[in-house]
Amino acid sequence: MYRFLLALDDAIRGLLAPQEITQTAAAMLGRFLGVQRCAYAHVDQQQGTFTVTGDYVNGVPSIVGQYRSDNFGAAFVQLSEAGLPYVVNDTESDARVADVRDAYRQIAIRAVISVPVLKEGRFVAGMALHQNAPRMWQAQEIKLLELVASRCWESIERSRVTQASIESEAKFRTITNAMPQMVWSTLADGNHDYFNQQWYEYTGVPRGSTDGAGWNGIFHPDDQAHARERWAHSLATGETYEIQYRLRHHSGQYRWVLGRALPVHDEHGAIIRWMGTCTDIDAQKRAEVELREMNSRKDEFLAMLAHELRNPLAPIASAAYLLKLGKSDPARIEQVSDIITRQVHHMTALVDDLLDVSRVTRGQIELEQHPVDLNAMVISAIEQARPLIDLRQHHLHLDAGPAGLTVCGDRTRLVQVVANLLNNAAKYTSQGGQIGLVLASEGAHARITVTDNGSGIEPGLLPHIFDLFTQGARTPDRAQGGLGLGLTLVKSIVTLHGGTVTADSDGAGKGSRLTITLPLRGASQPVTAQAAPPVAQPVRPARLLIVDDNVDAAESLRALLVAQGHAVQVASEPHRALALALAEPPDIYILDIGLPDMDGYELSRRLHAQPGNAGAMFIALTGYGQGNDLVLSKKAGFDYHFIKPLDMQAFHAILAGRKER
The missing domain is CATH 3.30.565.10 (Histidine kinase-like ATPase, C-terminal domain)
Structure with missing residues (x-):
């Protein structure tokens, strides 16, 4: 018996299809016991059906098919549901078969053993031996039938689990290969046993070469120790694994990747597997580095700007203090004046550079051709x-x-x-x-x-x-x-x-x-001679009105213009300027743009509307010098637009060319 069971186990171990398992087992058992039919059936106790999936026959018809359970008699159903064998040595004389004897005769059953398979108290399967003549069944035959029926059930269930696992694995691989990320999994001990197609396409490594612990070898050398340490920590604690590292791309370059893995637990909470992904974040990482570098350069630039603007302020402050001492030494005054002029030019150049960069980078510069x-x-x-x-x-x-x-x-x-x-x-x-x-x-x-x-x-x-x-x-x-x-x-x-x-x-x-x-230009295109600079003309005294809410700026400019022979009035707010202009219209208006209550553009429009200002010259003197500011000045009626500080040489040239009113 035991040799038979070993042979049976060897025969059905590699089989996956339930029908193959039942047919193989039925044939081996039928031949071994010399019976005319051996059959295995699945039972649906709730539906009351009995489905024969495979049988062995010798001189009798096959009974593969579906039946009602009660087709085999009430005694059969009662004993099977109780987990007991149903043994009949002769159906013609056994009273338990009286109600189904004709059915037995039709399928050539004269003697029968049927053993049930119960799982969790339910009648789920059965196996039977049939003979078309009376037979005294032996206890060892009943026992062997029970063992074979149990083995068939276990083999079929194992094949179902295996098939489900194969189907699940196929679905898993299909899903992971459809994902844009690299997907991997490991056993509970952290040894890698699966990488999806994206992993191999991205890294270019041979299949299987990164299984086990081989994955760490394609990390950047500077990142390997940290990655191993972080992975060991997750394996020891069950914490989520998350790390950024550089992974060798199939091109040979190292690219930044985000690695992340979560543990998979069984019903008892034990970790049975880890599932992980790798996502290429190289572009994002490099953008972050570039942004940090740009911010660092910006901070350095702002520090340098503060330094460069403070540098000329020191000599200007010292020069102003010397003037305040009141010693009227002409040589000293000329020296101080030269210092202030040089430093103001230096500060103006710094600001001009800033404005130039702003205009050029925004495409707002126009070149002469x-x-x-x-x-x-x-x-x-x-x-x-x-x-x-x-x-x-x-x-x-x-x-x-x-x-x-x-x-x-x-x-x-x-x-x-x-x-x-x-x-x-x-x-x-x-x-x-x-x-x-x-x-x-x-x-x-x-x-x-x-x-x-x-x-x-x-x-x-x-x-x-x-x-x-x-x-x-x-x-x-x-x-x-x-x-x-x-x-x-x-x-x-x-x-x-x-x-x-x-x-x-x-x-x-x-x-x-x-x-x-x-x-280079074409050789046929002649060079146009540059016009000679105009000869400086004498400046005639004029009446001016300066409007600027920066009192120091207005008063210092007034003092300079008065020293040059002009008559100058100053107003620090627009409504005062309107009143002064109405009382005594000047020849020239010098207006700031950023004024309180009313900007310089609006003030210019209102002054143009006043009587007595026909033919007056309007000059904007402001810190605003972008292209749009010049357009707004022109629309508001300004004849000239100067950026602070006032370029006295250009201003004198304008005054020299001014027509009398």
């Missing part, structure tokens, strides 16, 4: 940068280009560009250093190269040298300072001219080389 002689332009740029070069005792070598090199563009802006490069070279080169400027032609382009043997550019800074707020390390000998805006302006202006600018350096302390290329 005229033929520009590059040799003459370079000489003008050197003249602008010469004071700083001489102050730091640098040696400047100029290699001029061939005559007739011209481009079409804005001469003033191009001078600004080259002067910026020369000033940068002077700032970043130690005293007594070497600066070179080479102008040459190369095909259809002109090339301007500025070199120095100064502090150079670090490799990490080189790709960002033209970015806003970027500047090199500040050293104690850099007395001239700066805001880190010059090269941003250079690139923007050169780009607007259809050119390019590049920066090169062999590293810190090895100097730098900045090269501008610009498209």
Whole structure:
């Protein structure tokens, strides 16, 4: 018997289909016991059905099919539901079969053993042996039938679980392969046993190579220890695993990834598995790093701006204190005046740089388009940068280009560009250093190269040298300072001219080389001579009204204009200005824009409406200097728009050309 059971186990162990299991078991048992029929059936006790799924027959018909349970007799049903074998040695003489004897005769049953399979008290299956002649069934035959029936049930249930697991695994793989993320799972001990298709496509590693603990090897070397430590902590505590690390992409690059895993618990709360995902966050991570760097550069820039604006304030304050002492020494007064003028020009240049960057980066700058002689332009740029070069005792070598090199563009802006490069070279080169400027032609382009043997550019800074707020390390000998805006302006202006600018350096302390290329004009296009500057004309005294809520600014300007021979009145608020103008209309109005109660635009419109102001000149003097501010000034009736502080040379030129009323 035991050898038979071992053979049966071997035969049905690899089978998955329930029908194959029952047919194999029935055939082996039928032959072993020499019966004419052996059948296995599933029972639906609630529906009262008895379904034969497989049988073995020898000289009798198959009975595979569905029956009512009571087709086999009330005694059969009663004993089966009680978990007891139903044994009949001869159906013709057994009174328990009287009610179904004809049915037994039709399917050739003269002797029968049927054993039930009960699970949780329910009659769920049965197995039977049939003979078409009387047979005295032995106890060991009944016992063997019970064992085979139980094995069939267990094998069928195991196959159902296995099939369900296969189907579940297939669904799981289908779902995970459809997900955009990399999906993985591990056993309870943390050893990886599954990665989805995205993992292998992303990493490019062979299948199975990252199973177990092999996954850690494709992390960035600097992240491996932290990842192992964090994973070990989650395995020990059951806490959610979440970490950012760099994973080797199939391209060979390391990309930032968010790894996350949750434990899977059984009904008792024990961890049986971990399910995890990896999400590529490289673009987001790099954007965060770039944003932090930009914020850092912005903070450095603001600190530098405060420093650069305070620098000229110190000599201005000292000069003002000297004037306050009241000693009328003409030489001292001239010296103080020169100090204040230089420092105000310096502050104005700083503010102009800020405004230029704002206009250029927003595309609000308009270039003049005229033929520009590059040799003459370079000489003008050197003249602008010469004071700083001489102050730091640098040696400047100029290699001029061939005559007739011209481009079409804005001469003033191009001078600004080259002067910026020369000033940068002077700032970043130690005293007594070497600066070179080479102008040459190369095909259809002109090339301007500025070199120095100064502090150079670090490799990490080189790709960002033209970015806003970027500047090199500040050293104690850099007395001239700066805001880190010059090269941003250079690139923007050169780009607007259809050119390019590049920066090169062999590293810190090895100097730098900045090269501008610009498209040359066609040889057939003549160079237009620049108009000679107008000869200064004498200024006639005029009556002026200054309106500014900054009393100090208004009074200092009044004192300056009075000293020049003009008659000047001052009003600090618009309604006072309207009253003064109505009583005695002036020749010239100088109006601030940011006034209390009524802005300068509205004040200008109201003054234009008053009698006696026909032919009067209206000048806006304000801190607002954007393109839109100029449009608003013109609409409000202003003839000129000045940005504070007042450019006295330009103002005198306006007064010299003023017509008498």
